[in-house]
Amino acid sequence: MKEYIDLLRKMIQTPSFSREESDVAAIVRSILTEKGISFQTKGNNTWARNAGWKDGKPVVLLNSHIDTVKPVKNWTKDPFAAELNGDQLFGLGSNDAGASLVTLMAVFVYFNAQNELPYNLIYAASAEEEVSGAGGMESLISEFGKVDLAIVGEPTQMQMAIAEKGLMVLDCTAFGKAGHAARNEGENALYKALDDIQKIRDFKFDNTSEVLGDVKLSVTQINAGYQHNVVPDQCSFVVDVRTNEHYSNKKAFEIINNLVDSEVKARSYKLNSSGIKVTHPIVKRGLSLGLSYYGSPTTSDQAVMPFRSIKIGPGDSARSHTADEYILLSEIEEGFSTYIKLLNDLTLD
Known part of the structure; x- marks a missing residue:
């Protein structure tokens, strides 16, 4: 995961406030290009389909966002320095949601190398999540076509948020x-x-x-x-x-x-509550791995997704939008392992 941690540090060092994400979008695209992965763009959004895409298979979307809020007062560190102190990586957007973004990219690259999957995969690095902007995930729904399940990367301590307000x-x-x-x-x-x-x-x-x-x-x-x-x-x-x-x-x-x-x-009615049943295959797989589930009080891009979704990712929501925000490198490693276990040979009804 070292190259993805290096990617995260580079992203932290590049300001990416909502609607001002073009520089970070360029970084994401450069990594996909280096790995020989074809992608599409719309504004500051970037998405890719797996190489072995076959029509008729269920579609799983791996999504997280590239934008951040502006730093609050009382930071004792440079929010853009990407300071590494042992297992802790400090920086604006490290926890929310850069760690999820790079971990899901690593997961997509891992499965993209496999010839046969029981489903198709889309990886999407979307914009404007922090402001629920029309130029973010909302603008991509029609581009994706049919999606059967979305895994939304947000800091949940790798537990399953099966509903959000x-x-x-x-x-x-x-x-x-x-x-x-x-x-x-x-x-x-x-x-x-x-x-x-x-x-x-x-x-x-x-x-x-x-x-x-x-x-x-x-x-x-x-x-x-x-x-x-x-x-x-x-x-x-x-x-x-x-x-x-x-x-x-x-x-x-x-x-x-x-x-x-x-x-x-x-101001708007669009950000409705969302949820997925505990009997859904992804939730049952998570339970078999010893994961717990809960309802999230915070809102994410799930609110604009017209298909089933689950929110899960490395980090802790309590660190989001706070001074001296950080992620643990061990959380990224654990996140990658858990995502792989959740998706490996997953069968969608």
């Missing part, structure tokens, strides 16, 4: 009437908003998921007023909504919209 962001606005704060005038929009925020805080959706738990509502931003002595006539607030499989984002929107008096607008 959906994400919807709501922009809410309470309206009042301006007045002088010194007199009993006006209608305070801030107080109206606080009443609605309390309703949201106290509300509980009826249906709980065995794997994902409850739908989670979090008010994360609020804004009102422009002067201390003027009663605000408008107050806006933002609600982060994490849905389970019992509620589409549109259905959750309808429930919340009927709950509050404020005007409610959804």
